[in-house]
Amino acid sequence: MVLALVWLFLFLCNSFLLVGSLNDEGVALLSLKQSIGYDPERSLDNWNSSDNNPCSWNGITCREGKVVSIGIPTKKLVGFLPSALGSLTALRHVNLRNNKFYGSLPAGLFDARGLQSLVLVGNAISGSIPPDVGKLSYLQTLDLSYNFLNGSLPTSLIQCKRLRYLDLSKNNFTGSLPSGFGTALFSLEKLDLSYNKVNGSIPSDMGNLSSLQGTVDLSHNLFSSSIPPSLGNLPEKVYIDLSYNNLSGQIPQNGALVNRGPTAFIGNPGLCGPPLKDPCSDTAGANASSSFPFIPNSFPSSTTDDGSDKSGNKSRGLSKTDVIAIVVSNIVGICFIGALFSYCYRKVCNCRKGKDEGGSNFEKGSKGRKECLCFRKDESETLSETVEQHDLVPLDMQVGFDLDELLKASAFVLGKSGIGIVYKVVLEDGLTLAVRRLGEGGSQRFKEFQSEVEAIGKLRHPNIATLRAYYWSVDEKLLIYDFIPNGNLATAIHGKAGMPSFTPLRWSVRLRIIRGVAKGLTYLHEFSPKKYVHGDLKPNNILLGQNLEPHIADFGLGRLANIAGASPALQSNWVATEKPWQQQSASSEVITVSPTISSGSCYQAPEALKIVKPSQKWDIYSYGVILLEMISGRSPMVQVGTSEMDMVRWIQLCIEEKKPLSDVLDPYLVGESGREEEIVAVLKIALACVQTSPERRPSMRLVSDALDKLTTSTD
Numbered sequence: 001m002v003l004a005l006v007w008l009f010l011f012l013c014n015s016f017l018l019v020g021s022l023n024d025e026g027v028a029l030l031s032l033k034q035s036i037g038y039d040p041e042r043s044l045d046n047w048n049s050s051d052n053n054p055c056s057w058n059g060i061t062c063r064e065g066k067v068v069s070i071g072i073p074t075k076k077l078v079g080f081l082p083s084a085l086g087s088l089t090a091l092r093h094v095n096l097r098n099n100k101f102y103g104s105l106p107a108g109l110f111d112a113r114g115l116q117s118l119v120l121v122g123n124a125i126s127g128s129i130p131p132d133v134g135k136l137s138y139l140q141t142l143d144l145s146y147n148f149l150n151g152s153l154p155t156s157l158i159q160c161k162r163l164r165y166l167d168l169s170k171n172n173f174t175g176s177l178p179s180g181f182g183t184a185l186f187s188l189e190k191l192d193l194s195y196n197k198v199n200g201s202i203p204s205d206m207g208n209l210s211s212l213q214g215t216v217d218l219s220h221n222l223f224s225s226s227i228p229p230s231l232g233n234l235p236e237k238v239y240i241d242l243s244y245n246n247l248s249g250q251i252p253q254n255g256a257l258v259n260r261g262p263t264a265f266i267g268n269p270g271l272c273g274p275p276l277k278d279p280c281s282d283t284a285g286a287n288a289s290s291s292f293p294f295i296p297n298s299f300p301s302s303t304t305d306d307g308s309d310k311s312g313n314k315s316r317g318l319s320k321t322d323v324i325a326i327v328v329s330n331i332v333g334i335c336f337i338g339a340l341f342s343y344c345y346r347k348v349c350n351c352r353k354g355k356d357e358g359g360s361n362f363e364k365g366s367k368g369r370k371e372c373l374c375f376r377k378d379e380s381e382t383l384s385e386t387v388e389q390h391d392l393v394p395l396d397m398q399v400g401f402d403l404d405e406l407l408k409a410s411a412f413v414l415g416k417s418g419i420g421i422v423y424k425v426v427l428e429d430g431l432t433l434a435v436r437r438l439g440e441g442g443s444q445r446f447k448e449f450q451s452e453v454e455a456i457g458k459l460r461h462p463n464i465a466t467l468r469a470y471y472w473s474v475d476e477k478l479l480i481y482d483f484i485p486n487g488n489l490a491t492a493i494h495g496k497a498g499m500p501s502f503t504p505l506r507w508s509v510r511l512r513i514i515r516g517v518a519k520g521l522t523y524l525h526e527f528s529p530k531k532y533v534h535g536d537l538k539p540n541n542i543l544l545g546q547n548l549e550p551h552i553a554d555f556g557l558g559r560l561a562n563i564a565g566a567s568p569a570l571q572s573n574w575v576a577t578e579k580p581w582q583q584q585s586a587s588s589e590v591i592t593v594s595p596t597i598s599s600g601s602c603y604q605a606p607e608a609l610k611i612v613k614p615s616q617k618w619d620i621y622s623y624g625v626i627l628l629e630m631i632s633g634r635s636p637m638v639q640v641g642t643s644e645m646d647m648v649r650w651i652q653l654c655i656e657e658k659k660p661l662s663d664v665l666d667p668y669l670v671g672e673s674g675r676e677e678e679i680v681a682v683l684k685i686a687l688a689c690v691q692t693s694p695e696r697r698p699s700m701r702l703v704s705d706a707l708d709k710l711t712t713s714t715d
Contacts (some may be wrong), residue, residue: 025067026054028084032070036079038100043075066090073119074098074400081125083108091115097143098122098400105149107132117141121167122397124148134159141165145192146397148172153198158184169194169217176200182208190454192217194241201225202247207233213447214454215529219243219267226250227271232257237451239529243267250280261531392480394469395457401427403471406480411435420561424483433468434484438477438561446472449563453479456556459528463520465543465553479560484551489513490539492548493630504668507675509548510630511710514682516550517542518704521623524555525616525700532556535614537622538603539629602636602646607694617694620703624648624689631683633666648690678710 022030026049033047047057055062061069067088073095080103085091091112097119104127115136126148133139134156142160145167152175153168164187173196182205189211199222207230209216216238223245231240232255240256241264248270251257262275272280392403411423414434425433449472457467471478486492495502505513524532534555541554605621608614628647629636638650645653654664662670665679685706691697698706 022049022051023053025088026051028087029054029057029060029067029070031082031084032079035082036077038076038078040076043072043077061093063090069093069095071095071402072099074398076100078102081106081109083111085109086111088112089114093117095119096123098397100124102126104128105130110135112136114138119143120147122146126150128152129154129157131156133157136160137162139163140187143167144171145169146171150174152176153178155179157181161185162187164188164211165190167192168196171196173198177203179203180205182206185209187211189213193221194218195220197222199224199246202228202231202242204228204230207231209234212238214451215239215241215458217241218245221245223247227252227257229254229257231255237448239455240264241529247271251276261529263527263529263531392469392471395454396466396468399469401429401431406433406435406471409433432483432485434481436479436481436557438479445563449477449560452556452560452563455529456560459524459532459555461520461523463516463550463552464523464555465551477560479557481553484543484545484553486544486546486548488540489542489544489550489626489630492544493539493633494635504633504666505548505630507669507672507679511678511682511707513542513544513548513550514627514630515704515707517552517623517626518700518707520550520552521619522700522704524552525619531616533614533616534619534622537619537626538601539626542626602648605694606692615694616700617697620689620697620700621694623700623703624686624697627682627686627689631666631669631679631686632664633668651687681710682707 030047030049033044036044039045043058045058047054051057053062053065054060054067055065059070059072060067061071068090069092070085071093074097077096077099079101081096081101083106085094086106086108089112092114093116095117098121101120101123102125105125107130110130110132113135116138117140118136119141121143122145124147125144128151129144129149131154133142133154137159139160140162142163143165146169148171149168150172153173155178157163158178158180161184163185166185166188167190169192173193176199181203186208188209191209191212192215194217198218202218202223202225207228210233212234216234219241220243223242224247226249227242227247229252232252234240234256236256238256243264244267247265247268250273251265251271253274262277265271265276272278392401392406405427406425409425409427411425414422414424416422420437423435423437425435427433453467453470457470460466465484466482467479468482469480471480492505521534521537524534532555534552536554536558537552541552543551543553545551603622603625605615605618608618625636625647628651632638632647632651634647634650636647637644638647640650640653651664661676661680664683669675669679685698685703688696688698689703
């Protein structure tokens with residue numbers, strides 16, 4: 001009897017398993033769950049064997065019943081990657097970034113032949129990349145950065161001919177790059193091999209990677225030999241970072257290698273020639289590869305005083321008739337080109353007019369199209385310039401959210417300006433971001449926008465507001481930053497209308513902010529890849545963090561807004577149709593965010609009105625005005641009787657009239673004893689920064705060093 005009951009129980013259990021049996025793909029995914037020993041956020045709690053399929057599980061996306069995506073980023077998962085994942089025949093995307101996966105990459109993982117993206121950045125994976133990676137003929141994104149991988153890059157990697165995004169930075173890779181690297185991976189748009197131990201010479205065929213964008217980062221490796229001149233064949237907008245290697249010889253001066261500044265080449269003691277200050281010796285110059293064409297010895301390069309060349313032959317000069325003929329022909333040619341340009345311009349205007357009136361100028365065989373052919377680009381160029389980006393692009397390994405999460409988030413208007421609207425966005429998991437909308441337009445400048453925004457996204461400094469991600473489409477351009485919680489420096493100094501209570505900053509806090517801003521500017525001027533200029537520094541775009549630490553914001557914003565076609569009238573259907581952000585404003589109170597620097601700005605250097613190209617000296621002048629504002633507690637326009645004058649002129653007037661320091665100081669600082677020497681020292685630095693002549697202003701590095709020498713107690 002007992003035996004019969006046991007058999008009945010087993011039969012019922014087996015029937016239950018048959019009814020609720022999990023398919024093979026679910027079983028493969030359960031092997032991943034079983035390999036994870038720590039899941040603090042319970043991300044895999046609904047991965048149940050009792051389900052028929054895994055399509056409703058967290059992080060799993062299916063199409064036609066097949067698993068196509070595994071996305072579980074930033075969940076603090078601890079475990080290893082099982083080979084069984086390779087049995088998912090329809091798998092296209094794996095995103096497990098910013099977890100704590102350890103162990104090696106299983107060769108079986110690469111049996112998923114249709115894999116298009118493998119993102120494992122920010123884990124603790126070790127070992128080498130298996131040669132099986134060459135099986136992934138559809139692979140477009142491979143991001144294994146910030147791990148402990150080692151060994152040489154497998155030769156089979158060059159079989160991934162569709163690879164567009166390759167980031168292997170911050171690992172321990174050794175050996176040289178596979179032969180044919182530049183020829184085979186012709187689709188590469190992003191390449192980052194920085195902070196490894198890759199050695200050997202830089203392959204000369206890397207100049208064939210004509211699709212590259214942004215920064216090609218080969219820095220902090222062990223590359224040796226000379227820089228191949230063929231690297232100059234890369235697109236000119238590409239920034240090539242070769243710093244901190246063992247490269248030697250003369251730096252080629254052609255194409256993408258020209259005008260890159262010394263930062264791209266520092267840390268290579270054997271390199272010489274511009275832009276470095278180390279001149280090349282004659283021997284080094286003779287042996288180094290040159291980008292200039294060979295000039296034959298027979299070329300008559302010099303003449304003697306009597307008009308003959310060095311061989312004694314009489315040099316024939318131009319007669320007056322020849323000169324007149326050349327001048328006349330040049331004038332005729334210029335007039336002809338001008339007439340042609342004018343004709344084409346009229347045709348283009350007619351074309352645009354037709355478009356404005358509702359005509360379809362690009363319909364097949366239409367008259368409008370014929371009238372517009374004068375300035376029409378070839379099809380391939382038009383295609384490359386009208387590429388659209390419809391996904392959130394992360395610029396930082398810590399980005400653990402996607403576009404869908406951003407669209408679902410609560411958002412509140414923080415400020416408006418001619419450059420756009422700034423929102424405070426709170427994701428479902430509590431993460432708070434600042435999102436700036438740059439508006440519509442600029443659909444033909446995606447490549448330019450991408451290059452600029454990715455360069456800005458590489459900047460990392462505790463006193464620079466970090467750009468975490470961006471979004472681009474024809475109708476919308478978004479910049480996503482960390483949210484800085486304590487407002488801006490202007491509010492901290494002066495308060496704002498409607499603020500219930502205002503606690504003025506103590507001198508020790510002001511000095512800490514002053515130092516932080518100086519360090520941030522020094523980084524931009526001296527240590528950033530392109531030795532940037534901010535160009536619009538003011539208290540409104542110095543944000544204060546949790547402990548009132550300063551973060552310089554809006555860097556590069558004017559340039560990006562120009563590319564994106566931003567204008568004061570920034571309203572978009574995207575917000576109204578896809579994201580009701582405008583209906584969720586925190587209150588009617590709006591903080592005005594300053595637009596780019598204007599001709600009337602008190603923070604603008606005097607020479608900025610005459611010189612178009614921004615200079616680092618502009619930032620130094622702006623910084624000096626900010627110092628004066630923090631010392632005096634007054635607005636940049638000071639009321640003197642019935643008139644106003646700018647801060648710099650007012651301070652100079654006080655000095656000329658030999659007024660006491662107490663007349664200049666913020667009244668809140670007068671009562672702080674023992675701070676006079678520090679305040680006077682900072683005042684002297686400020687006066688040096690606001691010199692009328694740019695040449696007389698100190699560098700930001702000198703300013704930062706001088707401030708560091710000031711001793712003060714900290715709160």
